[in-house]
Amino acid sequence: MPHVSVTGSFPDFTGHLLNDGRLKLLEHLGSGAYGKVYRALDVCSSPEEPSYFAVKCLLKPEAGSRQEAFQTREFALHKLVSGHPHIVTFHEVFEDHNYLYVRLDLSFGGDLFGAITERKIFHGNDKLIKSIYVQILDAVHYCHERGVFHRDLKPENILCSKDGTTIKLADFGLSTQSRISQDFGCGSSYYMSPECIGKEFRHGRYSTKHSDIWSLGVILINMISGRNPWRYAMTSDDCFASYLYDRDFLRKVLPLSESVNRILKRMFHLNPLCRISIPELREEITRLDTFFMSEEDLAVSSDTVRGVAKNYATLAADPAAVMSPNNVVREATSSRLPVDSEEKYLYASPAEGLQSLHEGPRSTLLNPFTIGSHSRSTKSSVSSSSIESESNGPITPASRPVDLGVEVPDLPEGETVGQAVITFQDVAPAKVAVEHSSHHRAPSATASKPPPRRVGNQLFKRAVKRLKELSESV
Structure with missing residues (x-):
């Protein structure tokens, strides 16, 4: 059955006083399946310079329950890393008989998703992309250095200042x-690495640090083009299969510069242990001349690429483009491994255990996903037992679900506030919409070549075989 939001039974906390009357809850900023967020005033602050915070109101879990354990973990890990200037500060938690109240920094500029899809502040702005993306890298690297791995990196969980020049990483649910996890399907589907999805990687564990790097690659594409590269990093996904067949596929459907395309290929390496490190990625980004395809290259590119470049500047939310909650995952029940280090893999990479997928028919044309106003995918693409809302950043002023496509996928948006930990049920990705055009067909342009999905499967198999050979030779 679909998950029922518990916030429907929440009272209106407007005017509620916390911390012996020091904090007063003002207007309601947003709601989700697990809680509500309010703007709060520190009544002891100066009237000339009032101090405002975000307060997340959550249902108090039953003592000794799994939910209490998850909540305690979230609070502890967030507090552990909240000293960084680009991570939302976790101040304190209050409680009464029924509810918990978490005081956090308040960001007045919404989230990165809104900056990309509504304000469109990154279009053609190399300087701003570089500045914001380096801030994101610094925040994630700070977490990793302190042994905290986010596992749900996406634009909705990155909050912005009012002028759009500063970000803060949020939502540690x-x-x-x-470092090594068995919690497969943890996160939001568009941003999950193949090994995190786990459907085609059968060794039972994956590196959380390297999976975060994959998510960072998708976020970078979001900022440059307003699109997602694929719905799922699985060979059953047309865009991902095409990428496996042709590693330069993304530049054939998105207006990316050659330089950033080279960086993305290092971030999307199938062997997680071969992915670029965050410090090296930071250096590459700071040296980059431009993120965008040149006018000369655009002039000779496909209609698809030119359309994405043109539409990003005038992108409008599409209320009809709705995505279902199968982008998220439920709280995983598997236990942690006793060995907690990437270097302790029993194989060269989680990809060594890849299970080949059934080959099926595939569409011949891929068009870029456009970002809509809702972030749910179609309910038919996931079993009803797995349907649950995504987790929003704790201080996102508005709830804006989205649509992405291949048509290259867009940014998904979650709806819940608070902790949303979910299990990836057997998801059959929704069929992509296809337009027939002679200008941009699948990378396989000749009848003599096999369809990209089959080639993608074959490429994946060969990659796994090579990884096994390398592993055995060590």
Whole structure:
């Protein structure tokens, strides 16, 4: 059955006083399946310079329950890393008989998702992309250095200042201290690495640090083009299969510069242990001349690429483009491994255990996903037992779900506030919409070549075989 939001039974906390009357809850900023967020005033602050915070109101879990354990973990890990200037500060938690109240920094500029899809502040702005993306890298690296791995990196969980020049990483509901995890399907589907999805990687564990790097690659594409590269990093996904077949596929459907395309290929390496490190990625980004395809290259590119470049500047939210909650995952029930280090893999990479997928028919044309106003995918693409709302950043002023497509996928948006930990049920990705055009067909342009999905499967198999050979030779 679909998950029922518990916030429907929440009272209106407007005017509520906390901390012996020091904090007063003002207007309601947003709601989700697990809680409500309010703007709060520190009544002891100066009237000339009032201090405002965000307060997340959550249902108090039953003592000794799994939910209490998850909540305690989230609070502890967030507090552990909240000293960084680009991470939302976790101040304190209050409680009464029925509810918990978490005081956090308040960001007045909404989230990165809104900056991309509504304000469109990154279009053609190399300087701003570089500045904001380096801030994101610094925040994630700070977490990793302190043994905290986010596992739900996406634009909705990155909050912005009012002028759009500063960001803060938020929402640690899925974070972990385990370097190696068995919690497959943890996060939001568009941003999950193949090994995190786990459907085609059968060794039972993956590196959370390297999976975060994959998510950072998707976020970078979001900022440059307003699109997602694929719905799922699985061979059953047309865009991902095409990427496996042609590693330069993204530049054939998105207006990316050659330089950033080279960086993305290092972030999307199938072997997680071969992905670029965050310090090296930071250096590459700071040296980058431009993120965008040149006018000369655009002039000779496909209609698809030119359309994405043109539409990003005038992108409008599409209320009809609705995505279902299968982008998120439930709280995983598997236990942690006793060995907690990437270097302790029993194989060269989690990809060594890849299970080949059934080959099926595939569409011949891929068009870029456009970002809509809702972030749910179609309910038919996931079993009803797995349907649950995504986790929003704790201080996102508005709830804006989205649509992405291949048509290259867009940014998904979650709806819940608080902790949303979910299990990836057997998801059959929704069929992508296809337009027939002679200008941009699948990378396989000739009848003599096999369809990209089959080639993608074959490429994946060969990659796994090579990884096994490398592992055995060590």
